[in-house]
Amino acid sequence: MMTPSSLKLEPLTIEDNPALTDLFFAAFTDPELQHVFPNTPGVRKWVEDANAHDILNKPFQRYMKVIDTESKDAQGRPRIAAYAKWDLSMPEERGRRYPPWHEEMPGELCEAFFTKEEANRKRVMGATKHFYLDTVATHPDYQRRGAGSLLVKWGCDLADAEGVQAYVDASKDGAPLYAKFGFVDYSNPGEEIASMARK
Template sequence: MLPTAPARASPTFQLDMATPKDVPEIIQLWYDVFSIPAMLELWPDTPGVRWWWESALHQDMLHRPREKYLKVMDASRGRIAAYGKWSLETAQERGPRFPRWHPDMDSCHNDQFFQVLENNRARVVGDGRKNFYFDMLATHPDYRRMGAARLLLEWGCQVADQEGALIYLDATDQGRPIYEGFEFVDRSDAQSQSHLTGLVPMVREPRRVM
């Protein structure tokens, strides 16, 4: 009888706020996760675009207090296993989601892509109700299906419940199951243009806090 392979030990995760010193590792993690043609068309992996990322993340962390970056640390290895960005404000309160595109980016393509997402959010939750946006979720391939994404979602859902806020997000097909586990509902329709973005709008109603 062949011996069975030992079970992979689950890492010890620690959830914390990301800081500016984490930005280089966060950017590398983003490219580790999203180096696929559709994403590289938006954010090519060039030194100039990495500089753009650094500038954008520093601006958020230092000057936009309702834009929250969280990290899930593998405490045993001292590395970031996953990170998420929660925008705890409406699109109107937040203002432009991104700074001016870097010359290495296709500004026309990016403008069209993100305008579709902004239009979807405005149509689905832009009726005056308080709403937050789960802007980004990236889990390193070494840590998938280990609960890191769940920690990031639980944090934002608790804040939304406490403040009575809807949560809006744009989901990939791969990400939909975990969001559905947190009571997010697919709100796509004929106007969503998911065929252009590969993303579907999803919304979670706040739970009543006792």
């Protein structure tokens, strides 16, 4: 039985990367996202390689994890309940968000989807320096237990300490979590993804 105190926030390491892939596909079960990121061996390797590249080569992208100190994974390590990827760079420093799309992914749809997300972020944030919450994934076993809040609070506290704003592309289901931390929805009417900024 998990207690709230068993959840602990830590920096993520490259050794955690295989577990991230499992968590990613367990967390993102929305049919539209499953179409963009089909759960095939090839796409799973693509996700794992993309995260490994960023963990090792992009120090401005900070990966944080929430572990459950009372539960072990198959390797005997504390189970990862959730993880987040915060991007602390200016947009022009970051480069392309993802590597070229895997052949099993709908490339044109992926390009359109993420180009639109980037356009909305520029519309809302302009050239203002801000931290970008690129990804938050919580395993279904840990949803609504505070793991996501720990990850969001970590980046918001860092943004406050450095006097910068923050931004996240949120699902409509996820939007209330971000609203608790001061994010406001600046989406255009009819948008399925909430463009949320903490100004």
